[in-house]
Amino acid sequence: MSRFTGLCLFVLAALPHALADVDVSGIYGLVERRMPRHVGKFTLKGMDGEGDAFVISDTKGHSGGVTVECTTTNACARGLYTYVTEFGEVDIWWTGSRLHELALPLPKVGKPVSGSAIVPYRYHFNTVTFGYTTAFCGFDKWSLLLDWLALRGVNLPLAWNGYEKILIEVFQEVGLSDAEIFEFITGPAFLPWNRFGNEQGSWGGTLPVQFVEDQFALQKQILPRMVELGMTPILPAFTGFVPRAMASHYPNASIVNGSSWSGFLTALTNDSFLEPFDPLFPQMQKSFITKQQEAYGNITHFYTLDQYNENDPFSGNTSYLSSVSSNTVDSLRAADADAMWVLQGWLFFSSETFWTNDRVEAYLSGAPSDDSVLILDLYTEAQPQWNRTNSYFGKQWVWCQLHDYGGNIGMEGNLPAITQGPIAALHANGSSMVGMGLTMEGQEPGNELVYDALLDQAWSTTPLNISDYVTKWATRRYQVKSLPLNLKEAWGILGSTVFSNQDLASQATIKSILELSPDTTGLVNRTGHHPTKIPYDTNSTILAALELLVQTSKSTPALKTVPEFAFDIVELSRQLLVNRFVDHYNNLIGVWNSTSSSPRDVLLAGQPLLNLISDLDTLLFTNENYLLSTWISDARQWAHGNASYAAYLEYSARNQITLWGPDGEINDYASKQWAGVVGEYYGARWEAFISTLVGTKTSGQAYNSTVVKQVMLSIGETFSRKTWGSASEETWGTKGDTFTVVDVLLKHWT
Incomplete structure (x- = not known):
């Protein structure tokens, strides 16, 4: 027996045992929650075998039925997921479930399809995720997330x-x-x-x-x-x-x-x-x-x-x-x-x-x-x-x-590493690897694409073909029978560049300088932890893909009703704007440093930054996934109507995404590009910074970075202490039309 086989036998014993009488009641419950029209159409049952394995087939003697056999409950969930994604071309996303849109009658399987996990453990969460993401989540959000996890294995x-x-x-x-x-x-x-x-x-x-x-x-x-x-x-x-x-x-x-x-x-x-x-x-x-x-x-x-x-x-x-x-x-x-x-x-x-x-x-x-x-x-x-x-x-x-x-928002991923790396490590000499997560x-x-890819790789013995994977992923994301050429090209661009970032100096998170405390130096092209270096050409990647999505939305208007399509339009537009912000910042600093520039020149050079911040806030307000009010609402829900308790919870929520500490100890670590944060908080900081630069040019006094930092911390403290109070219900929601706003933005910032 090999060392790896011995480890597998141990972990199989540690997880639910592979027996034919697998308890599938929880997976039937998932079907009832996410696919109520399809209750009675799926037959789920256990089968003998080792590890996590499943077989999908058309139900014998039941026209339009599908059977999922599985060695474990989790394998049953993964088998169901394989069916709904590969045959039904629907999926469940962090932005919501689309599983209920699975066709009726159910698409035929034909030849039975089997699958099995290549590692016994598929892990999820970081301890700090319970602060940055789920700190205030109620069970409704947990329910969606847990279904997402189970289906992905x-x-x-x-x-x-x-x-x-x-x-x-x-x-x-x-x-x-x-x-x-x-x-x-x-x-x-x-x-x-x-x-x-x-x-x-x-x-x-x-x-x-x-x-x-x-x-x-x-x-x-x-x-x-x-x-x-x-x-x-x-x-x-x-x-x-x-x-x-x-x-x-x-x-x-x-x-x-x-x-x-x-x-x-x-x-x-x-x-x-x-x-x-x-x-x-x-x-x-x-x-x-x-x-x-x-x-x-x-x-x-x-x-x-x-x-x-x-x-x-x-x-x-x-x-x-x-x-x-x-x-x-x-x-x-x-x-x-x-x-x-x-x-x-x-x-x-x-x-x-x-x-x-x-x-x-x-x-x-x-x-x-x-x-x-x-x-x-x-x-x-x-x-x-x-x-x-x-x-x-x-x-x-x-x-x-x-x-x-810190839950930062920036498009980035390394598909080559997460598809090839685990396979190589699993088969390395003397490997004791037993999971992926x-x-x-x-x-x-x-960045949901790269998360899906790693979890899917845990069910494939060979590295996923990135190009094919991205195309199939986008096809079910947009609920189309075949991906339009424009969208295939757009995601081909993103999959091979933005999401295939192998620059070790700018990985895991690419933070926008717009979210950082303004200063005259030290913001652009940071590397290492929290890099701001952009490892791709914005015009040939983000802008090119965005324009292809926008063109397709006009030729195929039905796509505008797909929530994930609208989300992606906002996401690409957001990334375009924050990347453009760097160019205007560099221009501002260049003008300010010039001995021949006037205070008015500095003021004019700073105006595009403030305009961009305003436009970005307007964009983010069009989509429910980019609202500060959601984070605040989630926090305040635990107060049970107690106003002072609600204010306490809101302070904790606001402080984390701004100062991160009583005196800005980890200032901007958990920064968020959310409507309400961008316009009010980042806007106030950059306006104060530009005013300072104009003032130094007018007075001839030296720029004092320490003083500026204190001003920014003061703005952060003020923002942290605010409350929604008696704000109207409309204040909490979205406003504006994504596609109308994006049309205007493309004219202004391209």
């Missing part, structure tokens, strides 16, 4: 909601007061970084108990849906991060302070860490997991636990690191004998100087066997760590695509 999703409820009970059990506990927990939009041990405490007010209770109740809706759809949730565990008061309650306990994080004041970072070899750690771990099982049932053996996310260990001694991990695994398995420790491998990249191979090996060697830990190689498409660590020294790991830092920081629908 995800069977191992992260599930963080409700964590604080269990953690608080554990802290209370060891004698901490509520005041001591809530001094430690952060605000609602920043909980992931408290869970990571990066932050403690809050700004804007203490987290309400009501929010804790509501998220716990939401988790009790999410988890049963995950399970019935054939997914095994990864639940939290006790990490070891504790309130500072813990040390006074247990003066002899081994508690150390973590490192500072991202420029926050000591009061808000340097989290206390109860070391796993202290006897109190396994006691609290046992309590946590037991309470969690009592609350949700015995539904998983997978536990997420990250101790050193952007937070270096107390010691670099290899024996110390091995002791931390061995005691961590022991604590998990004392609470759950079959526990699997899941950790994000981001630390090995982000702190690569600390995490030498010797230290990585020592830390991972603390896990007693190769089947006790599962590592998410978080940024494999650009910065893989498995190859430098000898496949994580034999420990199981998942090939992941990291994307959308998505670990984007924020989920933004503009």
